[in-house]
Ligand SMILES: Cc1cc2nc3c(=O)[nH]c(=O)nc-3n(C[C@H](O)[C@H](O)[C@H](O)COP(=O)(O)O)c2cc1C
């Protein structure tokens with residue numbers, strides 16, 4: 085997949101099927117739009133996702149972050165079969181661009197869009213004045229096919245990244261997963277902890293520190309699966325600051341993998357979240373923490389027995 089972040093490099097040399105938006109999470113609604121641009125390949129059009137960089141707006145504290153980091157979004161779109169991803173800088177020039185100019189100069193001239201796919205509420209251009217009516221009108225002028233998809237809803241609620249972010253911050257993982265059409269996941273490189281898990285708690289853990297732009301569910305314990313280069317394992321994961329031990333300055337994601345006995349240090353793992361079990365708690369002693377962690381392990385094992 086071609087990945088373009090420099091606005092001087094967006095002139096494409098082939099005809100394209102383009103969808104536009106923020107695409108945070110790439111939820112079940114976004115996936116429909118992407119499927120539609122992939123259909124464009126049958127007419128010889130390359131599928132393109134055009135999105136903006138909002139980096140400057142993100143408070144880097146896991147609370148106003150995104151469901152997907154830029155890297156995750158890129159990998160995900162590539163896996164889906166998208167051939168070009170453009171992350172366009174949302175600078176002053178772009179912010180003030182009239183919607184008609186955007187369609188003419190960017191969409192038609194630079195991206196050579198012959199098919200444009202958007203949701204029915206798509207808005208773009210200065211003051212979000214451009215909409216599907218304008219796109220329809222201009223399709224006759226510039227000769228592209230416009231496909232407008234109805235917004236996907238689930239249980240009478242329109243699916244949106246905003247709703248998924250809210251549900252995630254509440255720890256409603258089942259809801260988040262059904263709106264995403266897959267498990268919420270966090271990726272990172274396994275780093276060394278302070279070895280208390282293996283030596284004193286009889287529970288070795290793989291520690292990762294997610295990127296700051298990544299939105300995290302509430303601190304606490306979750307049932308998870310973990311993708312590693314050795315395969316996929318079931319496990320139990322704590323998100324937080326380990327208050328019983330102390331000394332942590334940023335939240336970590338710490339996982340005990342069931343039935344695994346190998347070395348993960350330095351490797352990238354992906355942790356998939358299924359359900360929230362309990363909040364993180366400051367115990368009076370390591371012994372109490374250890375007893376609770378073994379109850380957490382039983383909880384996780386039972387969850388998979390019942391949900392396999
Ligand atoms: C399932 C699970 C539950 C945990 N729950 C808590 C908790 O409630 N409070 C806490 O302070 N630490 C909790 N932890 C973190 C432990 O304190 C941590 O695993 C231990 O300190 C070992 O850390 P280390 O890998 O740096 O050696 C939990 C860890 C796991 C895997």
Ligand SMILES: Nc1ncnc2c1ncn2[C@@H]1O[C@H](COP(=O)(O)OP(=O)(O)OP(=O)(O)O)[C@@H](O)[C@H]1O
Pocket residue numbers: 104105106107108112113114116117201202203204205206233234235236237242243244245246247
């Ligand atoms: N539920 C949905 N069904 C179909 N298309 C959707 C849905 N949600 C968004 N879209 C479309 O996907 C494109 C990208 O939209 P955008 O990234 O703004 O999604 P969003 O989920 O509505 O985000 P936000 O909640 O931040 O507004 C737009 O064309 C939008 O209309």
